[in-house]
Amino acid sequence: MPSRTDELTKAELEQLWTSMCVAERLDTRIRNGIRRGEFATVIWPSRGQEAVSAAAGLALRKDDRLVTTYRGLHDHVAKGVPLEEIIGEVLGTSVGASRGKGGTMHIAAPDVGVMMTTGIVGSGVPVGVGLALAAKKDGSDRVTVVSFGDGATNTGSFHEGINLAATWKLPVVFLCQNNLYAEMTPVEETMAIDRVADRANGVGMPGVTVDGNDPVATYFAIRDAVERARAGGGPTLVEAVTFRFEGHYAGDSGHYIPGPQLERQQQLDPMSTFPTALREAGFTDAEIDAVREYAVVEVEKAVQNAVSAAPPSTAEITSDVYGNGLVVSHE
Ligand SMILES: Cc1ncc(C[n+]2csc(CCOP(=O)(O)OP(=O)(O)O)c2C)c(N)n1
Numbered sequence: 001m002p003s004r005t006d007e008l009t010k011a012e013l014e015q016l017w018t019s020m021c022v023a024e025r026l027d028t029r030i031r032n033g034i035r036r037g038e039f040a041t042v043i044w045p046s047r048g049q050e051a052v053s054a055a056a057g058l059a060l061r062k063d064d065r066l067v068t069t070y071r072g073l074h075d076h077v078a079k080g081v082p083l084e085e086i087i088g089e090v091l092g093t094s095v096g097a098s099r100g101k102g103g104t105m106h107i108a109a110p111d112v113g114v115m116m117t118t119g120i121v122g123s124g125v126p127v128g129v130g131l132a133l134a135a136k137k138d139g140s141d142r143v144t145v146v147s148f149g150d151g152a153t154n155t156g157s158f159h160e161g162i163n164l165a166a167t168w169k170l171p172v173v174f175l176c177q178n179n180l181y182a183e184m185t186p187v188e189e190t191m192a193i194d195r196v197a198d199r200a201n202g203v204g205m206p207g208v209t210v211d212g213n214d215p216v217a218t219y220f221a222i223r224d225a226v227e228r229a230r231a232g233g234g235p236t237l238v239e240a241v242t243f244r245f246e247g248h249y250a251g252d253s254g255h256y257i258p259g260p261q262l263e264r265q266q267q268l269d270p271m272s273t274f275p276t277a278l279r280e281a282g283f284t285d286a287e288i289d290a291v292r293e294y295a296v297v298e299v300e301k302a303v304q305n306a307v308s309a310a311p312p313s314t315a316e317i318t319s320d321v322y323g324n325g326l327v328v329s330h331e
């Protein structure tokens with residue numbers, strides 16, 4: 001049960017719940033559309049991880065930056081990418097955030113701070129470190145959050161990136177969404193430590209583990225790390241422990257997830273537990289349901305617009321692919 005709910009305003013709690021509901025609906029609606037043959041695409045479901053992304057969204061300013069992964073549709077929602085641009089990109093149409101040329105794995109929306117989505121596990125870490133270095137050199141107080149999975153913390157780019165960020169005290173928060181699996185492999189088969197957050201010790205920065213199914217606790221963990229980074233205190237590794245209820249990709253049945261683990265995790269599903277906390281905070285059932293209905297309506301509107309949008313024009317095949325010869329110098 002969220003413990004610090006009373007420290008948030010009603011509007012903040014509503015923002016968390018709205019972000020969670022929209023992310024959950026978006027993920028479910030796209031999976032349903034694929035299954036029914038309504039459209040063909042691929043997604044890596046974020047079902048179960050909605051509390052983590054909602055918390056990050058609440059903790060960040062619009063001009064703060066986010067780097068995420070293929071399993072990042074919930075992160076895109078939380079950072080404010082318009083739904084039509086997300087679905088448009090997932091369906092490869094001209095209304096997509098990357099004008100339909102990137103697909104699910106390559107959603108970028110710089111206007112709201114989403115600088116990169118990547119399919120290369122661990123590769124977001126050095127990119128996020130570079131964005132943080134740029135902010136520091138520009139004298140900006142912008143913070144960068146890099147979101148990635150537990151498996152990514154086994155890569156060299158993760159260790160190299162966090163070491164550099166800690167050494168140079170860069171304004172970046174490393175957000176590990178530990179969903180207990182990397183593809184089909186459970187986390188205990190890929191690392192000998194209990195807490196991913198302990199990996200921060202080796203490079204001299206704080207590491208915290210938080211219940212990623214509790215959006216309020218996760219919000220405070222990320223907010224503290226963001227404040228520290230903004231104030232010049234350097235990076236933090238935040239490990240949010242959560243669960244991925246679906247398979248690795250839409251279409252993977254997840255048959256390798258043991259039944260008892262699934263049942264135990266279902267008791268902790270944030271989409272079921274957070275409403276209890278909201279009721280205790282004074283929300284009525286009607287208010288809670290209205291947000292769910294809002295999510296259904298908004299997602300459906302965006303799906304219909306994206307489905308009827310044109311594919312990218314061939315004239316655009318090289319636009320946004322090559323640079324304009326622009327040289328950015330940081331003297
Ligand atoms: C460098 C690299 N190695 C391997 C892969 C294949 N791969 C795709 S997803 C994945 C699992 C990553 O797990 P995790 O970091 O926990 O993220 P999650 O999918 O659970 O969100 C792997 C190994 C890849 N995309 N990139």
Ligand SMILES: [Mg+2]
Pocket residue numbers: 149150151177178179180181182183
């Ligand atoms: Mg994982």
